[in-house]
Amino acid sequence: MEKTYFEIKITFVHIVIFMIAVLGMGIFLFYMGYQAGQRRGDPRTAIASEQNQVEAAVNPEELRIVDEKPIKTAAGNTSAKQTIPEEMKLHQAQKKKEQPPVNQKNIFTDQNYTIQVGAFADFTNAQKCSSRFSSRGYQTAIIVETINKKKLHTVQVGSFATMAEAQKEKAKLENLEKATFAIKKAR
Numbered sequence: 001m002e003k004t005y006f007e008i009k010i011t012f013v014h015i016v017i018f019m020i021a022v023l024g025m026g027i028f029l030f031y032m033g034y035q036a037g038q039r040r041g042d043p044r045t046a047i048a049s050e051q052n053q054v055e056a057a058v059n060p061e062e063l064r065i066v067d068e069k070p071i072k073t074a075a076g077n078t079s080a081k082q083t084i085p086e087e088m089k090l091h092q093a094q095k096k097k098e099q100p101p102v103n104q105k106n107i108f109t110d111q112n113y114t115i116q117v118g119a120f121a122d123f124t125n126a127q128k129c130s131s132r133f134s135s136r137g138y139q140t141a142i143i144v145e146t147i148n149k150k151k152l153h154t155v156q157v158g159s160f161a162t163m164a165e166a167q168k169e170k171a172k173l174e175n176l177e178k179a180t181f182a183i184k185k186a187r
Helices: 012-041 041-059 086-099 123-134 163-177
Strands: 115-122 140-146 152-160 183-184
Touching: 012 183, 115 123, 123 140, 123 152, 152 163, 163 183
Parallel strands: none
Antiparallel strands: 115 152, 115 183, 140 152
């Protein structure tokens, strides 16, 4: 009579090899996840993206505005049969009408002095400090400095042509924050 089943013999050696393979795969996947997390949480990556955002704010010509509203024709109706160049012309005209004038107060210029309001080892703390001052209308920058082999993220507020202007604004900030700040040469 014929056998209608297959016989598989599993020995202790087979089980050990299987467990080693599973353990090896687990370690490899954990390592890959750890590396991905390190790259995502790397402050240098966050600083680079923050600097790109600051550069985009400084150079308004480089801003790319995505407008998802339909473009209306001169008669006010949305037309699906418009050609791309016509839509581009309409969009350019609409963008020129809606674009507010650039506020010169919010753009960093090549001035001589700035006020340092904080220095943090952790980039997220520097961002919190920066956003606190920028929400009050001040221009801010986070500068990475290495002091005594330690990386510090300094938060700087404003840019001033003279030391007198910087001292005047520093006095306002110190009174507002109830803290002591330093005036530094801008880079």
